[in-house]
Amino acid sequence: MKRWLGRWLLGVGVLHVAYGLVRYRPGFAAILDHGFWNALPGHPDRELAFWFVMSGWGMLFGGGLLHRLEAAESRLPRWVGWTLLIPAVLGIALEPATGFWALLPPAIGALQRARVHQAGAAA
Known part of the structure; x- marks a missing residue:
């Protein structure tokens, strides 16, 4: 990845x-x-x-x-994605013309990566 x-x-x-x-x-x-x-x-x-x-x-x-x-190719915990996503969504909802939009890509990417790792561990 x-x-x-x-x-x-x-x-x-x-x-x-x-x-x-x-x-x-x-x-x-x-x-x-x-x-x-x-x-x-x-x-x-x-x-x-x-x-x-x-x-x-x-x-x-x-x-x-x-x-x-x-870099260590460590398993990424889901909370990393949620910790980025929650303030991004709150910030965007409170002030749509904001820089909080910049947190969405890594938040979604972190959640997807955690899901992939979780699915790989279950297989």
């Missing part, structure tokens, strides 16, 4: 972090101007900037782990 799930998620993570650093630059500038320590509470613009970029780091982490699982 082609190994693309982890790379896809890594790519989404890189784009998320890069976009966040550019898009929310004023929020990050305000964090630095404040002196960094305790710079988020009471400032929704700063909180949004921080958590947007941190979620990208989470995708990088997950993508790296998924890439390692694929």
Whole structure:
């Protein structure tokens, strides 16, 4: 099987972090101007900037782990696909013009791969 799930998620993570650093630059500038320590509470613009970029780091982490699982040709647990699919569906339903669409391909791919492994183990 082609190994693309982890790379896809890594790519989404890189784009998320890069976009966040550019898009929310004023929020990050305000964090630095404040002196960094305790710079988020009471400032929704700063909180949004921080958590947007941190979620990208989470995708990088997950993508790296998924890439390692694929490289080791390990059996992919179904929960990996569900963990990607549930927030994708919720995010798309709440805001259709969103980047959550980028989670659908690896979510579906992970669920299909888990099903193939499960079917192969049963045979």
